[in-house]
Every structure is written in structure tokens, then in C-alpha cells.
Amino acid sequence: MMRIAYFGPQGTFTEQAARALAPGADLTPYETIRLALAAVREGGADAACIPIENSVEGVVPATLDGLSDGPALVAVAEAVLPIRFxxxxxxxxxxxxxxxxxxxxxxxxxxxxxxxxxxxxxxxxxxxxxxxxxxxxxxxxxxxxxxxxxxxxxxxxxxxGIADVDDAQTRFLLVRRPGELPAPTGADRTSIVAAAENRTGTLAQLLAELASRAINLTRLDARPVRDSFGEYRFFIDFEGHVAEPRIVDALSALRRRCQLRFLGSHPRADGVPATVEPGAGNQDFLDAQAWVDAVVKGEHA
Amino acid sequence: MMRIAYFGPQGTFTEQAARALAPGADLTPYETIRLALAAVREGGADAACIPIENSVEGVVPATLDGLSDGPALVAVAEAVLPIRFxxxxxxxxxxxxxxxxxxxxxxxxxxxxxxxxxxxxxxxxxxxxxxxxxxxxxxxxxxxxxxxxxxxxxxxxxxxGIADVDDAQTRFLLVRRPGELPAPTGADRTSIVAAAENRTGTLAQLLAELASRAINLTRLDARPVRDSFGEYRFFIDFEGHVAEPRIVDALSALRRRCQLRFLGSHPRADGVPATVEPGAGNQDFLDAQAWVDAVVKGEHA
Structure with a gap:
């Protein structure tokens, strides 16, 4: 049986999300997000369920820090729950x-x-x-x-149902140690954390790499690096899956410009398919690469 | 005597910041950030002192929301306090x-x-x-x-001095109703909130307007718009003062691309002077404008 660590205690929204993401799994509450992630890193659990963002409160800082510090973990699934009190x-x-x-x-x-x-x-x-x-x-x-x-x-x-804003929602992730990735579905989300030098225009350059490939951002957060006021890490979510040629091309471009950590590619809970513009689809990337390869081989010009 | 509303209760770091930003002022604690801002908007106080970001916890969502909703307020000063417990x-x-x-x-x-x-x-x-x-x-x-x-x-x-991270810091703002701005010092910070359509590349375009003018970002936060999961407002802080020609030029360019709210220009607490690259200084902007004006008048080509 799959063992899931979740940010407890029992009886919270995170337990509800863990039940939805891993039906029938063996669930163990942990006192903090960091401890739930540590349980996965150390092998005491197969996966952890943690909140990542809320439509009213914004991101959960402990999750962003917990995913970017320590051994790598990747998100393999997400759930969006209405927050009903x-x-x-x-x-x-x-x-x-x-x-x-x-x-x-x-x-x-x-x-x-x-x-x-x-x-x-x-x-x-x-x-x-x-x-x-x-x-x-x-x-x-x-x-x-x-x-x-x-x-x-x-x-x-x-x-x-007493919340002042009726449709408040929280998004939760199921994270595992790196391994086989979920298959691409056409409605996926890829997450990375980029640590770049503090230089004028750095973030604009990173986002331009995504924009020039018509890859749509779904979230961007700048988190200060602990101990260093004013130094930032950028948490970037965008449409697409790392198994797609267009996303591979974008990640390679970003990797040339900064330190990257891959935080996972997985299906979106809302099932919204990725926006793909003319000339920026996976086949376009494959065709263009084949054309250049042929030029290099002297097959045409 | 200046009347300052602050996010209370008494005896917190925000009171400490209010004392530093407005020595001798009449200080009144308010139960929430929103109430402290409302006191300024309604004229019950001349200014409000509120936390904006912490080096460990990140931004304060209630402050970002409080400044972007309701009648406009502008930040006229900031203080950075070490957080000692x-x-x-x-x-x-x-x-x-x-x-x-x-x-x-x-x-x-x-x-x-x-x-x-x-x-x-x-x-x-x-x-x-x-x-x-x-x-x-x-x-x-x-x-x-x-x-x-x-x-x-x-x-x-x-x-x-029992904090696990010794140099944790919080930045506080003093905000007022719009009026005369603090004079530029060469070490200023300008803050805006941009509400843009959710379209591929929008944020990259906004940041490119700043990057092409060599204006250095100091903070960027994406906040979901209440009631609408996935729709965002961008809170952008950058070096410089709205009284400078290079910043005027950048704000005009941003204003053509999105809805903007100006949140103030004021001296940085750390006194770090703005980075100005060759060809991107205020005199460069004035000279270039004068050159174009002369061309328009037929004075040279």
C-alpha cells in the first residue's frame, strides 16, 4: 500500500486532498510541511501531500522553501479543493x-x-x-x-459554507522522489525554480525565453533566499510537460542562463489544455530541428 | 502633530517601525492592516505604517491587497527592521x-x-x-x-535575539493619500501594481520595458485577484523615482500595455544608489528627446 505523508493534523483540508490524490493509501499526518517532505526524502513515505497556493492567501512559503532546499522532489499530481468552512x-x-x-x-x-x-x-x-x-x-x-x-x-x-468569498480554492501537490514522470496529457503543468544572479534584466530574459516559445506562465513567485535580504529565487509554473520538444527547448534555454531545479510535470487538476500558438507546437520544433540537422549534413540549404 | 495609524496591537514590530518612521507622532494601533489603511483613506489618520515584506516569510498579502483595492494610497517612506525576538x-x-x-x-x-x-x-x-x-x-x-x-x-x-536566522528583517512602509511626493535622492524605490490580461508573454513584455531601459527590479509578486483563481496582479518594485525622466519613460511604456496603479516613489532604507547603465541615464533620455524634437521641427536630421 502506498504510504502518504501529509501536512497535518488529521481533519484538515490537506488530509482531504491526500484522500483525493491517493485513494486507499496509508495516510500519516506530519506536524510541518518540512517534516512531511523529509519523510519522503528519507524513504519513510512514498509521497507527500502539501498545499502550494490558495486563491485568497497566495502561495504557501513553507512549501516553496521546502521544495527548493534539500534533496530534489518532484510533483506528480495536483488537486484543487474548494475551501468550505x-x-x-x-x-x-x-x-x-x-x-x-x-x-x-x-x-x-x-x-x-x-x-x-x-x-x-x-x-x-x-x-x-x-x-x-x-x-x-x-x-x-x-x-x-x-x-x-x-x-x-x-x-x-x-x-x-461560511467563507466570505464563496469560491476560495487551495491547490495541493503530491510530491515524490525523482523517478518516472507522469505521462503527458496535453493539459499539463511544469514547475521549476530558477536561481539567477541579481543583475538588471535577468528575470525579463528568463521570461522572454518562455514567451518567445509561446509558453504560457501559470504562476510566478519570487522568494527571498533565507539569510540574504534582496536575493531571490523565482518559482515558475507554466503550461506543458517536460516530455514535449517545445518544453525541452525552453528548459535548455533557461538552463544556459541560470541555475535550475525541476519541480515536476503533471496533469492540471482543471484539465485546461495548453495554449499552443501557430509555429510553436511540438511538431514545429521537431521539423525545425530536422531541417537544421539536414543542413548540417549538407543534405540541403 | 502627525497622526499615524499602524497595524497593532501595541508592542509589535510595526509599532517599532512607526516610531522610527515618524518620531514624536501620535500613534494609534488598528486591529488589521485593512483598518489602518482605511483610517488614512477616510482622513482619521495622516499616514499608516504597515509591514510589506519579511526576509524569511516573504510578502505580506494583506498589505498588497490593501494597497491595490480601494482609493489610491502612496508609500512615502520605508524602514527595515531587524526582527529580534x-x-x-x-x-x-x-x-x-x-x-x-x-x-x-x-x-x-x-x-x-x-x-x-x-x-x-x-x-x-x-x-x-x-x-x-x-x-x-x-x-x-x-x-x-x-x-x-x-x-x-x-x-x-x-x-x-533567539531567532534561528540571525539577520531576519522586515520592511515597513509609511503610506499617505496621494499628494506631494518625497524628493528624489538617487537611491529611491518606485512601486506599481499592474493588472494585465492573462495572455502568453504579457509579463515578459512588461519586464522587457523595464529591462530595455536598464531599470533594476527589486521585487516582483504575483497575487491572485480575489474571486478569480488564476488571474493575477503584478506588484513590481524597481530602482528609481517617478520624477526622473528614465522612470517617466518606463511608466508611460507600461501604461500603454496594461492597467497601472502608482504605489509611490521614496528613498530606500538601505541607501543603495540606483544602478544606471551607460546610455540609460536621465540626461540620456533628455538628450534623446531633445534630438527627436529638433528633428520634428526640421532643425536637423
């Missing part, structure tokens, strides 16, 4: 004076709390699941948690 | 079983806690100052807080 209470709870959750979750349900529980005190906890545990133990009257939490704790769902 | 306890506290702090602060002192207080439980609080209040009230035995917190609470500093 539920209010959980002890069965029969009459009055709600305290509502606990992770600060990010509290931020996403603030308007609902003000309208529906104006007299309750919002208390920050270390995770949405820790808030549920606090309710079980009687420390708080209610928790704002992932719906999956009621499968682990003897609590009642008072109401669900 | 102190452990605060009640005077004479013998044993430490619980240590509270904001989750981000706990993440930055984890190694110190494991080595020095291995038996203490780390508890997440809503801010480093809220943790100090919890210690005063007896809820926790110790707080990991900003050094400035002991000026507000009857606590003792057990130890300071």
Missing part, C-alpha cells in the same frame, strides 16, 4: 461565546462571524483541526474547521 | 511550561525552543503582543515577542 460545536451546545480557528481561516470568515456570532470572541489556534480538538476538550465553544474534521471528532456541524 | 515572562517566573506567540514567530524560533525549552508547549496566539498579554494574565508562562513589548507590559526579558 464549517462551524463545529459539541452536540447540544447552547451558547457560543468563543470561536477558534487558524488565523488564516478566521480571516476568511470574518464577515460571517460579524453577522452571525457578533458577540463571540475569535481565538487563534495553530490549525483548523486544533480548534476542533479545543472544542472537544471544552476550551472553546465552536471551531471553524474543514468539513472532514467531523469524521475525526465527536462534534456537530452547526453550519457549513 | 525576546522571551518575556512574569517577574520571578520559575518554570516555563507554555510559550505563546504568533505562528510565524514560533516558526522563526523553533530551533531555539527545541534546544532551550524542550519541555514547553508552543501555543499559537493572534500576535506576538497578544502572547505577551496572555502572559500578563497568567494564561501562558512565556511569550516570544518584539523587544518593544516590555515597554507596554509588566514583564521581564528572559533572553533576546
Amino acid at each position: 464549517s462551524v463545529l460545536t459539541r452536540p447540544g451546545q447552547a451558547e457560543i461565546r468563543t470561536v477558534a480557528s487558524h488565523p488564516h481561516a478566521l480571516a476568511q470568515v470574518r464577515e460571517w462571524l460579524e453577522a452571525n456570532l457578533p458577540d463571540a470572541t475569535a481565538v487563534a489556534s495553530s490549525s483548523t483541526a486544533a480548534a476542533a480538538v479545543g472544542v472537544v476538550e471544552g476550551t472553546f465553544d465552536a471551531a471553524v474547521s474543514a468539513p472532514v474534521a467531523i469524521e475525526h471528532y465527536p462534534l456537530e456541524e452547526l453550519v457549513t | 525576546s522571551v518575556l515572562t512574569r517577574p520571578g517566573q520559575a518554570e516555563i511550561r507554555t510559550v505563546a506567540s504568533h505562528p510565524h514567530a514560533l516558526a522563526q524560533v523553533r530551533e531555539w525552543l527545541e534546544a532551550n525549552l524542550p519541555d514547553a508547549t508552543a501555543v499559537a496566539s493572534s500576535s506576538t503582543a497578544a502572547a505577551a498579554v496572555g502572559v500578563v494574565e497568567g494564561t501562558f508562562d512565556a511569550a516570544v515577542s518584539a523587544p518593544v513589548a516590555i515597554e507596554h507590559y509588566p514583564l521581564e526579558e528572559l533572553v533576546t
Whole structure:
């Protein structure tokens, strides 16, 4: 059975994503993203499920740092989950004076709390699941948690779908040690991290290599390198799969300009096919290479 | 007296930054970054002091969103503070079983806690100052807080400088309603937010406009637009001041390509002078414009 490490505790959105990405797998929660990744690197798990970005909060810095530091890992699958929050209470709870959750979750349900529980005190906890545990133990009257939490704790769902922005979503990755890659599907995402010298125009040059091949970016993040304020690593996601000639050509061009780490090619959860412009398809790259090869051999000019 | 709204509560690093940016001003803490910005927009304060980026955690999403939504505000000054954490306890506290702090602060002192207080439980609080209040009230035995917190609470500093990465820094902005800009100094930073169509190569084109004028980027962040997963706004910081001809030329070029909001030009806290390459200085832009103007007038060819 496949062993999956995930960013815990139990009863969070990441557990929900791990169940979706690896049905029937043996799931083990880890206290931090870094520990979940370490479990895969050290062989204690076959893969790790971690959050990468949220439509409201943006990227998850611990994931970007965890993937770029230490032995290489590659993303082989992704899941996008709608972030639906539920209010959980002890069965029969009459009055709600305290509502606990992770600060990010509290931020996403603030308007609902003000309208529906104006007299309750919002208390920050270390995770949405820790808030549920606090309710079980009687420390708080209610928790704002992932719906999956009621499968682990003897609590009642008072109401669900209370996020102020209805369609908030989080994207999760399943990462493994380098090995065989998932097959290309035509609707894939490739991720890299580029570490370039801090020189005027460096990032513009890197992006021009992608743009000149009509490769569409899907995400770009600049993360400061720890210990060095103002030095950056660029996390770049784009459409396509490293098994495609057009992507091979782009990665080679980028590799000539900077330090690269490959973070994986895998199908997009939304199934959106890659944009391919006239003259920039895989066959165009193959044909052009064949033409040049023939010129080199003196077969034509 | 100048009235400064800052992201509170009292006793945090942001208060420390506000004191540095506006000595002697009347300081008022606000519960969220958004409320501090609203106070300036509505005229209840003359300026707001808010964090913009941290060398370990990256950008502060609430600040980016707060500056790009709602009426325009511009940054007129910045401060970079070393983030030094102190452990605060009640005077004479013998044993430490619980240590509270904001989750981000706990993440930055984890190694110190494991080595020095291995038996203490780390508890997440809503801010480093809220943790100090919890210690005063007896809820926790110790707080990991900003050094400035002991000026507000009857606590003792057990130890300071416990961050795992010694030189972590946070940059803070002082923002005002649009008006007279600070004078250019030769070591300035200009900030904009660009909202562009999601089309292959758009960001590469925007950055090429800066690169072709040899303008050095200092930060780039892509933030999803709330409600729309995959649609982005680009927050771009670069060297130079909008009063310089080379920057005027670049901003005009960007404005032709996308929606822009100007977020301010102000002196850099580190005093690093702008990189100016041969042929890309302000006089070069003025000379070139004069040459073209003369050609248009038929004065030479």
C-alpha cells in the first residue's frame, strides 16, 4: 500500500486532498510541511501531500522553501479543493461565546462571524483541526474547521459554507522522489525554480525565453533566499510537460542562463489544455530541428 | 502633530517601525492592516505604517491587497527592521511550561525552543503582543515577542535575539493619500501594481520595458485577484523615482500595455544608489528627446 505523508493534523483540508490524490493509501499526518517532505526524502513515505497556493492567501512559503532546499522532489499530481468552512460545536451546545480557528481561516470568515456570532470572541489556534480538538476538550465553544474534521471528532456541524468569498480554492501537490514522470496529457503543468544572479534584466530574459516559445506562465513567485535580504529565487509554473520538444527547448534555454531545479510535470487538476500558438507546437520544433540537422549534413540549404 | 495609524496591537514590530518612521507622532494601533489603511483613506489618520515584506516569510498579502483595492494610497517612506525576538515572562517566573506567540514567530524560533525549552508547549496566539498579554494574565508562562513589548507590559526579558536566522528583517512602509511626493535622492524605490490580461508573454513584455531601459527590479509578486483563481496582479518594485525622466519613460511604456496603479516613489532604507547603465541615464533620455524634437521641427536630421 502506498504510504502518504501529509501536512497535518488529521481533519484538515490537506488530509482531504491526500484522500483525493491517493485513494486507499496509508495516510500519516506530519506536524510541518518540512517534516512531511523529509519523510519522503528519507524513504519513510512514498509521497507527500502539501498545499502550494490558495486563491485568497497566495502561495504557501513553507512549501516553496521546502521544495527548493534539500534533496530534489518532484510533483506528480495536483488537486484543487474548494475551501468550505464549517462551524463545529459539541452536540447540544447552547451558547457560543468563543470561536477558534487558524488565523488564516478566521480571516476568511470574518464577515460571517460579524453577522452571525457578533458577540463571540475569535481565538487563534495553530490549525483548523486544533480548534476542533479545543472544542472537544471544552476550551472553546465552536471551531471553524474543514468539513472532514467531523469524521475525526465527536462534534456537530452547526453550519457549513461560511467563507466570505464563496469560491476560495487551495491547490495541493503530491510530491515524490525523482523517478518516472507522469505521462503527458496535453493539459499539463511544469514547475521549476530558477536561481539567477541579481543583475538588471535577468528575470525579463528568463521570461522572454518562455514567451518567445509561446509558453504560457501559470504562476510566478519570487522568494527571498533565507539569510540574504534582496536575493531571490523565482518559482515558475507554466503550461506543458517536460516530455514535449517545445518544453525541452525552453528548459535548455533557461538552463544556459541560470541555475535550475525541476519541480515536476503533471496533469492540471482543471484539465485546461495548453495554449499552443501557430509555429510553436511540438511538431514545429521537431521539423525545425530536422531541417537544421539536414543542413548540417549538407543534405540541403 | 502627525497622526499615524499602524497595524497593532501595541508592542509589535510595526509599532517599532512607526516610531522610527515618524518620531514624536501620535500613534494609534488598528486591529488589521485593512483598518489602518482605511483610517488614512477616510482622513482619521495622516499616514499608516504597515509591514510589506519579511526576509524569511516573504510578502505580506494583506498589505498588497490593501494597497491595490480601494482609493489610491502612496508609500512615502520605508524602514527595515531587524526582527529580534525576546522571551518575556512574569517577574520571578520559575518554570516555563507554555510559550505563546504568533505562528510565524514560533516558526522563526523553533530551533531555539527545541534546544532551550524542550519541555514547553508552543501555543499559537493572534500576535506576538497578544502572547505577551496572555502572559500578563497568567494564561501562558512565556511569550516570544518584539523587544518593544516590555515597554507596554509588566514583564521581564528572559533572553533576546533567539531567532534561528540571525539577520531576519522586515520592511515597513509609511503610506499617505496621494499628494506631494518625497524628493528624489538617487537611491529611491518606485512601486506599481499592474493588472494585465492573462495572455502568453504579457509579463515578459512588461519586464522587457523595464529591462530595455536598464531599470533594476527589486521585487516582483504575483497575487491572485480575489474571486478569480488564476488571474493575477503584478506588484513590481524597481530602482528609481517617478520624477526622473528614465522612470517617466518606463511608466508611460507600461501604461500603454496594461492597467497601472502608482504605489509611490521614496528613498530606500538601505541607501543603495540606483544602478544606471551607460546610455540609460536621465540626461540620456533628455538628450534623446531633445534630438527627436529638433528633428520634428526640421532643425536637423
